[in-house]
Amino acid sequence: MIEADLVKEAVRQRKARSETFLGFEYLRFSDDFKDVPRGTVIFQDTIVWGYPHIGRVFMLEEGLKEQFSGPFWVEEKVDGYNVRIFRVKDQVVALSRGGYVCPFTTDRVGDFIDLDVFEDDPDLVLCAEVAGPENPYIEESPPFVKEDIRIFVFDVMRKNSREFLSQREKLELIDRYSLPHVEIFGEFTHADIPKLKDLLFRMNEEGREGVVFKEERGRRAKYITSYANLSDIKVTTKNMFQLPAEYYTNRLLRLVLFMEEEGIERNAHLYEELGKALIDGLFEAIDQFKKEHRVYTTFRCRFHRKENAIALLELIRRTSKHIQVIERDLREEKGMWVLTFDKVFLNMTGLLGHLLSGGLVFD
Amino acid sequence: MIEADLVKEAVRQRKARSETFLGFEYLRFSDDFKDVPRGTVIFQDTIVWGYPHIGRVFMLEEGLKEQFSGPFWVEEKVDGYNVRIFRVKDQVVALSRGGYVCPFTTDRVGDFIDLDVFEDDPDLVLCAEVAGPENPYIEESPPFVKEDIRIFVFDVMRKNSREFLSQREKLELIDRYSLPHVEIFGEFTHADIPKLKDLLFRMNEEGREGVVFKEERGRRAKYITSYANLSDIKVTTKNMFQLPAEYYTNRLLRLVLFMEEEGIERNAHLYEELGKALIDGLFEAIDQFKKEHRVYTTFRCRFHRKENAIALLELIRRTSKHIQVIERDLREEKGMWVLTFDKVFLNMTGLLGHLLSGGLVFD
Numbered sequence: 004m005i006e007a008d009l010v011k012e013a014v015r016q017r018k019a020r021s022e023t024f025l026g027f028e029y030l031r032f033s034d035d036f037k038d039v040p041r042g043t044v045i046f047q048d049t050i051v052w053g054y055p056h057i058g059r060v061f062m063l064e065e066g067l068k069e070q071f072s073g074p075f076w077v078e079e080k081v082d083g084y085n086v087r088i089f090r091v092k093d094q095v096v097a098l099s100r101g102g103y104v105c106p107f108t109t110d111r112v113g114d115f116i117d118l119d120v121f122e123d124d125p126d127l128v129l130c131a132e133v134a135g136p137e138n139p140y141i142e143e144s145p146p147f148v149k150e151d152i153r154i155f156v157f158d159v160m161r162k163n164s165r166e167f168l169s170q171r172e173k174l175e176l177i178d179r180y181s182l183p184h185v186e187i188f189g190e191f192t193h194a195d196i197p198k199l200k201d202l203l204f205r206m207n208e209e210g211r212e213g214v215v216f217k218e219e220r221g222r223r224a225k226y227i228t229s230y231a232n233l234s235d236i237k238v239t240t241k242n243m244f245q246l247p248a249e250y251y252t253n254r255l256l257r258l259v260l261f262m263e264e265e266g267i268e269r270n271a272h273l274y275e276e277l278g279k280a281l282i283d284g285l286f287e288a289i290d291q292f293k294k295e296h297r298v299y300t301t302f303r304c305r306f307h308r309k310e311n312a313i314a315l316l317e318l319i320r321r322t323s324k325h326i327q328v329i330e331r332d333l334r335e336e337k338g339m340w341v342l343t344f345d346k347v348f349l350n351m352t353g354l355l356g357h358l359l360s361g362g363l364v365f366d
Numbered sequence: 367m368i369e370a371d372l373v374k375e376a377v378r379q380r381k382a383r384s385e386t387f388l389g390f391e392y393l394r395f396s397d398d399f400k401d402v403p404r405g406t407v408i409f410q411d412t413i414v415w416g417y418p419h420i421g422r423v424f425m426l427e428e429g430l431k432e433q434f435s436g437p438f439w440v441e442e443k444v445d446g447y448n449v450r451i452f453r454v455k456d457q458v459v460a461l462s463r464g465g466y467v468c469p470f471t472t473d474r475v476g477d478f479i480d481l482d483v484f485e486d487d488p489d490l491v492l493c494a495e496v497a498g499p500e501n502p503y504i505e506e507s508p509p510f511v512k513e514d515i516r517i518f519v520f521d522v523m524r525k526n527s528r529e530f531l532s533q534r535e536k537l538e539l540i541d542r543y544s545l546p547h548v549e550i551f552g553e554f555t556h557a558d559i560p561k562l563k564d565l566l567f568r569m570n571e572e573g574r575e576g577v578v579f580k581e582e583r584g585r586r587a588k589y590i591t592s593y594a595n596l597s598d599i600k601v602t603t604k605n606m607f608q609l610p611a612e613y614y615t616n617r618l619l620r621l622v623l624f625m626e627e628e629g630i631e632r633n634a635h636l637y638e639e640l641g642k643a644l645i646d647g648l649f650e651a652i653d654q655f656k657k658e659h660r661v662y663t664t665f666r667c668r669f670h671r672k673e674n675a676i677a678l679l680e681l682i683r684r685t686s687k688h689i690q691v692i693e694r695d696l697r698e699e700k701g702m703w704v705l706t707f708d709k710v711f712l713n714m715t716g717l718l719g720h721l722l723s724g725g726l727v728f729d
Contacts, residue, residue: 058726069724224726243619248611253729256606259648260721269649274641275634282640285622286632358623361432363421363587366616 005050009037024104031102042102046091051128052165054085054100057223061260064196070224075216076170079186080225081155082145082212083134088112090121106314107139110306115154120180130158137304139315142238146210155185169220204265229261233280240284242348245325292355299347305339312342325349368413372400387467394465405465409454414491415528417448417463420586424623427559433587438579439533442549443588444518445506445575446497451475453484469677470502473669478517483543493521500667502678505601509573518548532583566591567628592624596643603647605711608688655718662710668702675705688712
């Protein structure tokens, strides 16, 4: 439950806002407010709690020893975007981390998830990562999704509760409905740390993002490979001044601590990869600006229903700051609607416009 | 003149503060306030104006065309710290950019500057860069100062005036008193841009910081080599989280735009240099922390008078945030007092302490 007074206060402070979807209204917490996490939504009398923040450890061995006293599960952290999937009336919808109903994920969820799971238990909320090269939000994609998208369940909640099902309850549900899920490496203890170091070393080599540690029910922590940090840097530099600059310095430190933990030597190849990751995007932005007078990235994704493609563009337009959305193409292909659109980075476009024409900067 | 009311208001808002030096008080503007720049000081009835901000162009050719209509002088920008040197009563002192009397520079100024200049014209204020491996403030040093420090005059003001002397007046003064000065490449016009590109290309190869463009009297702009940007990154990463993160992202962009302007190709060597510059300092910080439980850099500088060495430590202690100053050694050597001290980076020390012991971070 969330107290009615708290909801009123959140609305008054513009931390909770009204949204509409499929003709009915819901309330969305646009920021953390008191103990209610951002992305929490209220559909009439139903609350779907926001997915909580998970703390990060920068050192594997010391982190596990410090954060977990008993056994813990280790699961893959997939590099995609976080959704919560559940049923409203007779429709299954997917919420973004921020609490918007995502027209793209909602359109595609039935391709990956056996929706019977919600027939049998309409209170379920599946927490999942959506990842792949054809998603409308992020440019990174894990090495094991070669086309389109896939959905990977990693947690289960229930409506009106902020607790997760225990690991065993979740595994049972995954098994019963053959739900697609993140790789679950098993349950481990401190004695297994050398094994886990090997695992993370391998994941890093394979270009995978990292892992989440979870008690059967309780504490969690995440740990990320240096590959993922490098990749985060690489895919964002074309629009470097949109993100907080700490995005980059934090990832440099994480990368260094991962190498330190895994005993990975610094060598010319690594330095080169890092240098490339940091500046190639800037050169690309300049080239693009010189040719086309704007800096942008093209996204492509597939829908069953044309209306959902249009609704997605509308959502991105409404929610992205300093981004101009330009539709390039929306056409039927092999029974799907294929949407192609550009996100124009207005900050980088404006900055390069000023600097390349000889503008002065006081810094 | 600065209106008395403005001074009172600045003091009330804590933008101007009282300081003491040599037994008399002065007022120091610790921030820009209305049109008074940070570092402006008032000694009784004498104002020494703060050195103004100089805008930066990111593109040489377009920048010169946009910022200057007629001829302009080109002078070297030396990589050191900015001081203003002038006489108070019968002592010549040097103010830091922020308006503190610097005990180190004040102690050494007579070694480099013919103080007769102030006998003949007690109203002069020499604006100069102090640079070299043995300075107490910055770790960078230009390639042409191999030991100790040197002082390079680049502008001249007068007490109670915020105007600079014209370029010709300055050159005359430099000549008459053989003042040490930054290299002055001459007066140029837009037609000389190809020559200036060559000059900057060479300066970059030689590891020099860049240039300042100045009208005979009036507009100014600065332009920095990619070498200098790389060097700024390299020498600061050991204490990366002390600086605003934008320090790094801004320098990446400048570096890329310099290469773009100069037609410098990206290659493995450059990427490697950049990768190294960004992470070697972090590895060094970790190594140091593991061995000594603190992250620090050692500085060394020479004084004539022991009291000035002690006053410098006191000043750095009082004015550096998140820095602990530890004196290592102060001894007489060949007629000079040689001070060695550590700056302990408390932010980095604390952060690594938390992370290396397995601490959790929510980001």
